[in-house]
Amino acid sequence: xQKASRCDSSEIYKLKLSNNDYLSTRxxxxxxxxxxxxxxxxxxxxxxxxxxxVNSFLESSVKDVYASGDCAEINDKIFGLWTTAxxxxxxxxxxxxxxxxxxxxNTPQVTLKIAGTEIVSFGNFSxxxxxxxxxxxxxxxxxxxxxxxxxxxxxxxSTAKASLWNMLKKESIIKINENLADPTYKF
Numbered sequence: 001x002q003k004a005s006r007c008d009s010s011e012i013y014k015l016k017l018s019n020n021d022y023l024s025t026r027x028x029x030x031x032x033x034x035x036x037x038x039x040x041x042x043x044x045x046x047x048x049x050x051x052x053x054v055n056s057f058l059e060s061s062v063k064d065v066y067a068s069g070d071c072a073e074i075n076d077k078i079f080g081l082w083t084t085a086x087x088x089x090x091x092x093x094x095x096x097x098x099x100x101x102x103x104x105x106n107t108p109q110v111t112l113k114i115a116g117t118e119i120v121s122f123g124n125f126s127x128x129x130x131x132x133x134x135x136x137x138x139x140x141x142x143x144x145x146x147x148x149x150x151x152x153x154x155x156x157x158s159t160a161k162a163s164l165w166n167m168l169k170k171e172s173i174i175k176i177n178e179n180l181a182d183p184t185y186k187f
Contacts, residue, residue, distance in 0.1 A: 004028050025136075027115075029155075034080040036071040051078045056102040058092040066092040074105060077124060081108050109165065111158070120158045123151030123168050133181035140181040147173050157183050 003016040015023045036051040047053040047061035051073030058066045068088035070080055079085070091103045109122040127143040127150045134140075142164070143151035149168045154161060160183070167174065179185045
């Protein structure tokens with residue numbers, strides 16, 4: 001999207017896309033993601049990538065330095081959820097007290113309802129290969145890496161949530177199909 005503008009005084013927005021096409025919509029939802037501030041860690045010679053690299057004990061590359069929450073990168077993932085950050089903070093604190101506790105790296109699933117529309121997301125959204133489906137009321141995006149589902153975003157229709165969740169958790173090999181994100185696709 002290059003530009004969003006309101007059409008007249010109505011509730012309709014006009015979006016100018018990067019290919020110069022236009023799309024009309026009643027709702028614009030912008031998700032910016034997480035970008036941890038790693039400046040201090042980097043200058044302290046702590047290993048960083050997208051965030052502060054930590055092991056399953058939340059230890060950084062420097063002895064007695066721990067990280068948790070939105071700045072902690074565990075197995076190339078930054079979770080960005082309050083509940084996960086709280087759990088990480090507790091585990092990091094216990095490990096600072098020599099308890100040697102590992103963080104449970106369950107894949108979080110987020111479900112919320114905004115203005116009557118259900119929004120579901122889970123997994124990792126960094127995979128380059130995606131399958132998308134979009135209509136006026138439904139948006140689905142499935143992220144795929146090495147023929148496995150790595151992440152899912154469902155807006156407006158979450159009927160496939162359980163099937164997609166199970167495929168992600170079991171790391172099922174999927175047959176890539178152009179209709180994979182379509183709500184009529186049978187899993």
